[in-house]
Amino acid sequence: MTSISDYSTSNKIPNILIIGVGGVGSIIAYGLDYNKKSNVSILVRSDYTKVVNSGYTIDSCDYGFIKNWKPNCRIFPDIQSSTSLKPYDYIIIATKNLPDIINFEKIINPIVDEKKTTIILFQNGFGNEVPYLQNYPNNIILSGISHIGSHNINTFITQTQKDKSFISYFYNKNIPLQIQNLKTNHFISIYSNEKNDVNYFPDAQYYRYRKLVYNASLNTVCALTGVDTGRLEFFGGLDKISIPIMYEIIGIAKADNVELPSDVINSVVHSDDGDYFQPSMLVDVKKGNPMELEVILGNLLRKAKYLNVDCPKLSFLYDLLQIVQFRLKENRCLIPPLPEKRPIYKEKFYS
Amino acid sequence: MTSISDYSTSNKIPNILIIGVGGVGSIIAYGLDYNKKSNVSILVRSDYTKVVNSGYTIDSCDYGFIKNWKPNCRIFPDIQSSTSLKPYDYIIIATKNLPDIINFEKIINPIVDEKKTTIILFQNGFGNEVPYLQNYPNNIILSGISHIGSHNINTFITQTQKDKSFISYFYNKNIPLQIQNLKTNHFISIYSNEKNDVNYFPDAQYYRYRKLVYNASLNTVCALTGVDTGRLEFFGGLDKISIPIMYEIIGIAKADNVELPSDVINSVVHSDDGDYFQPSMLVDVKKGNPMELEVILGNLLRKAKYLNVDCPKLSFLYDLLQIVQFRLKENRCLIPPLPEKRPIYKEKFYS
Structure with a gap:
């Protein structure tokens, strides 16, 4: 019979590795460490020497x-050096x-042990679990959705909004549901404390659709037009652009058997009340960094296609943002260089 | 009986004022001056002192x-000082x-004489004549479409592509067609020379729709996504975004009884062959200047609405670019300042 012990290492104290120590990952690491219920290691790339030294x-507001x-x-x-501490009970990805x-x-x-290692995706987006379930069909994959406000500038972490998060399992058909549930709650028990606000949420998909109502309609449009959510409202884009898009997202969720609450649009629209808030994709564009386009729009549209749901505005938005993404990647040398002179495709006839 | 003389001043040598002495206007002014068939004056605002002095x-390639x-x-x-030279036979607007x-x-x-003054709009866009015909119902309004490549940087004019232009009348129902035609040709006779390439074109609407196939599909999308026409093609935007939009433009023209040629898409797509060309609206966005959005998209969509033609992609593109336009205007203080703190509209319920 399958038991929870198949899905844990023999370590008495859970062994945790956090990959991606930005605004979110650093406070997760600190919170786990603060609780003294786990061995906490971190993987740091560019800041490694600085962090080792000081x-x-x-x-932190918490x-x-x-x-x-x-x-x-x-x-x-790097990953190679982190193999020395295997096996890991939890690998948290917060990049x-x-x-x-x-x-x-x-x-x-190299650091995932079959069954033993639970992978927690503390990341934006939708459909994030798919490649993990494909690569690790016998491992538990958890979903962490964070509402924290926090950023890391050169190893200086400024946390301005409470570490409030929702933890769920991404349903894995190969593992008994009860075990996925137990594991979710086990992680919460070592992460939760009196300072943070860590919640169990039974349905990862529901919560991720709920968050997309904001991210796919406001984050995307702000990134494309270069304005914050306050200006988007002032300039008329909320009513004309983002709300019609929210309806498309709600329609996809519905076709996927996820019924979002009737006031979802209202609460999303008011979620930045009082703030000229710059969502993450807009910040990325301004910094010249690639955006989380595929997990915010790409995966959603692939799901819509699979479900045969028509969403013309989301699709057009995705087409446009893909061009922006190419531009951002070109600026960071993440695509092959273009020919110095633009080639002429005379043989190509467009009609 | 109405005669051509009703539509001219008594000046033997036509009196011309050019407003907007940028890359286009400067070469028009120079070409007219070069021909010595008219009295050429110019209206210069920010560069006035510099131009008066030197x-x-x-x-010029011509x-x-x-x-x-x-x-x-x-x-x-300014306009006030230019009243001293009234009446004008031609006022050319090239802003x-x-x-x-x-x-x-x-x-x-203040400088338009009823009937006597012909107004020539050497400008981008569509529907430009409408406010002029409303304000000057008894004046001839001509259309100048320029294919010149030329720019003015601090009174230094660099013209790299021939001054090739197409002159038409914007049909005015209050004036005999023959007279509108004669006037068009009269202007061509004083402007055309062996260096430039000035053409009579019988149908202003046809030519302006033709130019919109480029401007409303490529100029707009490049401005919104921040790439030149070469990159737009490389990154897949030509096939996925701009060509479907061209079909919508062709559909509006058709509903307006303008049948564009069957190879129009092909020739528009190939019009920047060999160049990573940055169209004008993209250049405006990069400089932080407002774009010619209303005459490239706004007027076209108002026409489509009037004709009851559905064009979802153009409409969505216009909605998005209007937000960008607000941003550009805010940066140039062309809209009232926003409240320092974003107001909360709690009473507003969105559903």
Whole structure:
């Protein structure tokens, strides 16, 4: 008989690795460390030397001001070195989610133990679990949705909004539901404390659709037009552009048997009340970084296609943002260089 | 009986004022001056003192290199001062066409003589004549479409592509057709020379629809996505975005009884062959200047609505670009300042 112990390492104290120590990942790592219920290691790439020498400075609305914080276990510069601490009970991925650029499900392969390792995706987007379930069909994959406000500038972490999160399992048909449920709650038990607000949520899909109502309609349109959500409203884009798009998203969810609440549009529209808020994709465009386009729009549209749902505005928006994404990738040398002189395709006839 | 003389001043030598001495207007002014068949004055705003002192330096593929050029007649700093030379046979408007910001049809009112003054709109766009025909129902309004490549940087004019243009009348139901036709040809006779390529074109609407197939599908999409026409093609936007939009434009023209040629899409697609060309609206966005959105998309969509033609992609594109236009206007202080703190409209319920 399958038991929960098949899905854990023999470590008495759970062994955790956090990949992606930005605004979100750093506070997750700190919170786990603070609880002293797990061995916490982090994987840090560009800031490695700095963090090994002096750790992070954290200015947190939840935990106060902490200087030179380092996790209780190890700091690794890459996946290869992190194999030394195998097996991991939990691998938390809290990086930007850019499957068109980097495939973490392949990168983490050397440190994932079949069944034993639970992978937690603390990331934006929709359909994020699909490549993980394909690569690790016998592992539990959890969904972490964070509502934190936090950023990391050169190892200085500024957390301005509470670490509020919702943890679910991404349904894996190969593993008894009860075990997926137990694992979700086990993780919550080692992560939750009196400072943060960690919640169990039974249905990952529902919550991710709910978050897309914001991300696919406001984050995307702000990124494309270059304005914050306040200006989008002032300039008439909320009523003319984003709300019609929200209806398309609600329609896809419905076709996927996810019934979003009747006030979802109202609460999404009011979610930045009082703020000229710049959503993440707009921030990316302004910084010249690639956007999380595929997990916010691409996967949703592939799902809509599969479900045979027509969504002309979302599709057109995706077409347009794909061009922007190419531009951002070209600027970061993430695509092959274009020919110096534009080629002429005379043989091509367009009609 | 109405005769052509009702539509001319008593000046033997036609009296011409050019408003907007940019890349296009400067070469028109120079060409007219070069022909010595008219008295050429120009209206210059920001560069006035500089031009009065030392004229323009012109590096022209048509006319060669000319230093310190000034027109044979007068240089005016504003409309008020230009009234001193009334009546004008021709007023040429070669400014950017931004009816959402400035209404030239009202500004030129003091220098337009009923019937006598012919107004020539050497500008991009569609439906440009409508406010002029409303304000000057008894004046002839001509259409000038320029294919020149030329720009003006601080009174230094660089013309890299031939001054090739098409002159038509905008049909005015209050004036005999023959007279509108004669006037069109009269202007061509004083403007055309062995260096430039000035053509009579019988149907202004046809030609303006033809030009919109480029401007409303490529110029707009490049402006919104931030890429040149070469990159748009490389990144897949030509097939997925711009060509479907061209079909919508062709459909509006057809409903307006304008049958565009069957190879129009092919020739538009190939019109920048070999160039990573940045169309004008993209250049405007990059410079932070407002775009000619209303005359390229707004007027076309108002026409489509009037004709009851559905064009979902053009409409959505217009909605998105209107947000960009607001952003550009805000940056140039052309709209009232927004409240410092974003207001909360709690009473507004969105569903």
